[in-house]
Amino acid sequence: YSGTYSAAADPMWTYFAAIAGQDGEVDAEELQRCLTQSGISGTYSPFSLETCRIMISLMDRDYTGKMGFNEFKELWAALNAWKQNFMMIDQDRSGTVELHELGQVIAAMGYRLSPQTLTAIVKRYSKNGKIFFDDYVACCVKLRALTDFFRRRDNMQQGYVNFVYDDFLQCTMAI
Amino acid sequence: YSGTYSAAADPMWTYFAAIAGQDGEVDAEELQRCLTQSGISGTYSPFSLETCRIMISLMDRDYTGKMGFNEFKELWAALNAWKQNFMMIDQDRSGTVELHELGQVIAAMGYRLSPQTLTAIVKRYSKNGKIFFDDYVACCVKLRALTDFFRRRDNMQQGYVNFVYDDFLQCTMAI
Ligand SMILES: [Ca+2]
Ligand SMILES: [Ca+2]
Ligand SMILES: [Ca+2]
Numbered sequence: 130y131s132g133t134y135s136a137a138a139d140p141m142w143t144y145f146a147a148i149a150g151q152d153g154e155v156d157a158e159e160l161q162r163c164l165t166q167s168g169i170s171g172t173y174s175p176f177s178l179e180t181c182r183i184m185i186s187l188m189d190r191d192y193t194g195k196m197g198f199n200e201f202k203e204l205w206a207a208l209n210a211w212k213q214n215f216m217m218i219d220q221d222r223s224g225t226v227e228l229h230e231l232g233q234v235i236a237a238m239g240y241r242l243s244p245q246t247l248t249a250i251v252k253r254y255s256k257n258g259k260i261f262f263d264d265y266v267a268c269c270v271k272l273r274a275l276t277d278f279f280r281r282r283d284n285m286q287q288g289y290v291n292f293v294y295d296d297f298l299q300c301t302m303a304i
Numbered sequence: 305y306s307g308t309y310s311a312a313a314d315p316m317w318t319y320f321a322a323i324a325g326q327d328g329e330v331d332a333e334e335l336q337r338c339l340t341q342s343g344i345s346g347t348y349s350p351f352s353l354e355t356c357r358i359m360i361s362l363m364d365r366d367y368t369g370k371m372g373f374n375e376f377k378e379l380w381a382a383l384n385a386w387k388q389n390f391m392m393i394d395q396d397r398s399g400t401v402e403l404h405e406l407g408q409v410i411a412a413m414g415y416r417l418s419p420q421t422l423t424a425i426v427k428r429y430s431k432n433g434k435i436f437f438d439d440y441v442a443c444c445v446k447l448r449a450l451t452d453f454f455r456r457r458d459n460m461q462q463g464y465v466n467f468v469y470d471d472f473l474q475c476t477m478a479i
Contacts, residue, residue, distance in 0.1 A: 192423060192424045194427050243474075246473055246474040246477075250473070252368075253478045272477065275477065279467075279473075288468060292454075292466075292472075293463060293464045296421075298425070298450060298451070299418075299425075301446075302443075303427075
């Protein structure tokens, strides 16, 4: 009862509950509506369905393809932090940032990656030499999800993991 | 000269060259136009830009974000084989197949995966409990690319690979 009560007091609960419906969870299409209605994208284009699917897969440890309210709040906090970072570099509010700026942001988030890996990542999420907000968020979500997967298996924190083929594909195909 | 000559004799060369332009390579947007014009999707929806980006990353070992004619032909052959598989199960030509059918196709392609991994993959590429042709192809491309990455590092063919964090992210973020 107390869980329900505190959720009801949460201002985000109202529109999450309206969209989630009876099962109390959102799939990728519902998440897209939820985020669009929340106005989090501001003057940027709303999130694509593909990026919403990637967001679901970040949280979806039981592979139901859906996200509950607590996971939604966790995502919400991460999205706001990522948006702050993006707006800091997109000072002219054009909705895009330069390739080298994304590399700087990723490094500033604490990911320690080789220049070669940074280049490969930045290229992958660019369109015509620019990074759009939607692709930037997809990149941030994947970076976090893949790093989480890796860390959970790197028990000794040695910086390397012995992956069995099946587990490797389960990790990487679902993102 | 002989390379140019044999390419000129290839019927696919004409429209590839027209779209690729001076640099002789296509980026994701050009690949999308190329594939749409080729008619390979038939009565199915044309490939999304996201799937075209994934196709480029499958072939793009130098991270230029572009694909040359030889790589295009390699992709073309793979696409035709995947399309055959899809049409075999989509007998009513509705453009979608069932979740368990995708699992069967993946197994039939020779990928040996646990039921849990198959379920995770199939869920990820479904929309409202169905698999669309575009998502099916994105799934096939990723499966091949990630399996290639894994095999190239599994020198002893033991079925497991010791991944360093940086290399793991370079492999998986670019797909
Ligand atoms: Ca779930
Ligand atoms: Ca800008
Ligand atoms: Ca069908």
